[in-house]
Amino acid sequence: MTILEQLIKGFSRLPGVGKKSASRIVYFLLKADAEYLNSLSDLIRRLQASVKSCTVCGTYTESDLCSICSDFRRNRELICVVEESRDVQTIESTGEFNGTFHVLGGVISPLDGVGPEDLSIRKLLARISDNSGEVSVKEVIIATNPTIEGDTTALYLVNLLKNSGVLVSRLALGLPVGGDLEYADKLTLSRSLRGRTKIS
Amino acid sequence: MTILEQLIKGFSRLPGVGKKSASRIVYFLLKADAEYLNSLSDLIRRLQASVKSCTVCGTYTESDLCSICSDFRRNRELICVVEESRDVQTIESTGEFNGTFHVLGGVISPLDGVGPEDLSIRKLLARISDNSGEVSVKEVIIATNPTIEGDTTALYLVNLLKNSGVLVSRLALGLPVGGDLEYADKLTLSRSLRGRTKIS
Numbered sequence: 303m304t305i306l307e308q309l310i311k312g313f314s315r316l317p318g319v320g321k322k323s324a325s326r327i328v329y330f331l332l333k334a335d336a337e338y339l340n341s342l343s344d345l346i347r348r349l350q351a352s353v354k355s356c357t358v359c360g361t362y363t364e365s366d367l368c369s370i371c372s373d374f375r376r377n378r379e380l381i382c383v384v385e386e387s388r389d390v391q392t393i394e395s396t397g398e399f400n401g402t403f404h405v406l407g408g409v410i411s412p413l414d415g416v417g418p419e420d421l422s423i424r425k426l427l428a429r430i431s432d433n434s435g436e437v438s439v440k441e442v443i444i445a446t447n448p449t450i451e452g453d454t455t456a457l458y459l460v461n462l463l464k465n466s467g468v469l470v471s472r473l474a475l476g477l478p479v480g481g482d483l484e485y486a487d488k489l490t491l492s493r494s495l496r497g498r499t500k501i502s
Numbered sequence: 503m504t505i506l507e508q509l510i511k512g513f514s515r516l517p518g519v520g521k522k523s524a525s526r527i528v529y530f531l532l533k534a535d536a537e538y539l540n541s542l543s544d545l546i547r548r549l550q551a552s553v554k555s556c557t558v559c560g561t562y563t564e565s566d567l568c569s570i571c572s573d574f575r576r577n578r579e580l581i582c583v584v585e586e587s588r589d590v591q592t593i594e595s596t597g598e599f600n601g602t603f604h605v606l607g608g609v610i611s612p613l614d615g616v617g618p619e620d621l622s623i624r625k626l627l628a629r630i631s632d633n634s635g636e637v638s639v640k641e642v643i644i645a646t647n648p649t650i651e652g653d654t655t656a657l658y659l660v661n662l663l664k665n666s667g668v669l670v671s672r673l674a675l676g677l678p679v680g681g682d683l684e685y686a687d688k689l690t691l692s693r694s695l696r697g698r699t700k701i702s
Contacts, residue, residue, distance in 0.1 A: 304564050305552045309545045315538065316527045319519075327516045329588045331549055332562065338515065339546055345509045347543035349528070350536055352505045362532065364504050388529045 306332075355387075358429070360405035360422050362387040370394075370402055377401045379440040383426065383459065385409050385447060393445065401443070404429065409451040410458055418458055426459075430466055441469040448475055555587075558629070560605035560622050562587040570594075570602055577601045579640040583626065583659065585609050585647060593645065601643070604629065609651040610658055618658055626659075630666055641669040648675055 303311070306328060313324035331339060355361065356368035363369070370376055370390070380401025384390055390403045406421040430439045444459055446452035456472055463470050476494035477486055486494070503511070506528060513524035531539060555561065556568035563569070570576055570590070580601025584590055590603045606621040630639045644659055646652035656672055663670050676694035677686055686694070 305545055305549055306562060306564070309542075309549060312538070312542045312545055315534075317530045318523050318526060323518050325588060325591070326518060328549070329586070330517045331546065332553060332587075334515075336550055338512070339550060341508075342512045343543045343547035345505055345512055346531065346539055346546070349505060349509060349531055350539060353532060362506060364506070386529070387532075388525060391525065 355405075359390075359403045360387075360407060360425070361390045361403055375400075379438070380443065381426070381429065381439055381441070382443045382445050384445045385452065385455075389445065401441075406446070406455065409446060409449075409455045411451045411454075421455070423459070423462070427462070427466075430463070430468055439468050441471060444470065444472045448473075555605075559590075559603045560587075560607060560625070561590045561603055575600075579638070580643065581626070581629065581639055581641070582643045582645050584645045585652065585655075589645065601641075606646070606655065609646060609649075609655045611651045611654075621655070623659070623662070627662070627666075630663070630668055639668050641671060644670065644672045648673075 309328045309331075310321070310324045313319055313327050314321045316324075319327070352364050353362050354364070354366075356363045356371055357366050358371040359368060361368045361370070365372075377400050380399075381404050382393060382399060382401055383404045383406060384393065385406055385408060387405055390405065393399050393403075404422070404426050406423065406426075408416050408421055410416060410418055410421070426442075430442070442459070442463060444456045446455045460470055474497055475490065476497055477483070477490065483491070509528050509531075510521070510524045513519055513527050514521045516524075519527070552564055553562050554564070554566075556563045556571055557566050558571040559568060561568045561570070565572075577600050580599075581604050582593060582599060582601055583604045583606060584593065585606055585608060587605055590605065593599055593603075604622070604626045606623065606626075608616050608621055610616060610618055610621070626642075630642065642659070642663060644656045646655050660670055674697055675690065676697055677683070677690065683691070
């Protein structure tokens with residue numbers, strides 16, 4: 303196989319990149335400036351060695367503590383529990399949340415052989431029950447995805463935290479902003495009805 | 503900027519990859535096996551130095567002659583003229599064509615400042631008028647894209663080859679196979695009418 307073919311094959315392993323897109327990408331790279339290719343190559347090579355998990359929340363970081371856990375302006379009484387590191391970036395992009403995060407590293411999924419012990423749950427409990435420090439956690443927001451696995455994981459955490467004394471909440475389910483009732487699926491609509499909010 | 507952010511920025515420069523896809527790709531790479539990352543990094547670094555243009559037809563190759571030009575079973579009396587190297591692969595994938603290719607390296611596009619002298623046209627003429635060898639070209643198939651620029655380039659070549667004694671043809675325009683009259687645009691439909699083929 304030529305380098306061209308090998309690279310097309312390599313790129314087509316990436317998520318969302320099919321064989322046609324991969325070939326488009328490789329032909330683009332052939333004409334791109336060499337500096338860009340070198341930097342891309344270099345970054346890919348260094349990626350895994352440079353990125354590790356934050357020792358507190360588990361999100362991807364390039365130092366021991368992530369930028370959120372090391373920021374003393376963040377509200378440590380509030381922990382938002384997410385499935386993956388990328389969810390941290392998604393929630394951060396709203397600019398709405400000033401608490402800290404906890405990355406589970408997945409969801410409970412018996413079909414894939416993932417149980418609670420495979421997730422970073424013990425560490426979460428340790429963060430909550432650690433009353434030695436000056437701040438103790440007041441609220442845990444469960445922000446797992448609204449899927450069967452995400453719901454199962456949320457339920458598991460709710461049961462686990464029932465007697466811990468912290469408030470446990472979950473992200474609201476309902477119509478997406480800018481959406482249309484006509485295109486909403488039945489489940490979302492019924493969740494949206496059940497979770498209706500008072501306006502006066 | 504962290505490596506993570508730099509790499510997301512780097513990937514989002516690729517065609518068809520937006521910021522969200524780039525971030526999905528980088529999070530995928532973080533969990534991918536290290537061997538794959540090393541090979542991807544290595545291939546990207548070596549790409550431009552390894553790939554050059556075929557000295558005869560101009561398509562991308564890793565030796566002096568491309569696999570098509572060096573294959574003596576190919577019909578050298580037939581030259582298919584395409585815009586870019588990737589078009590060679592596209593036509594090859596049909597398995598219908600047994601001639602050789604000629605890559606123009608672009609199309610005539612006054613708006614982008616590309617004139618005939620910027621394309622590999624002189625080389626094409628040299629291939630056609632070179633009667634010293636045993637095979638002389640009998641037909642030139644113009645396979646530029648059916649766009650304004652592609653049509654302009656085709657017209658330019660037709661005029662240029664008018665008195666050369668070779669047959670000049672163009673890819674048929676019409677309805678795509680599996681398409682629906684209802685969804686065909688007017689231009690395609692009218693071209694399809696004009697180019698109708700006799701069936702009995």
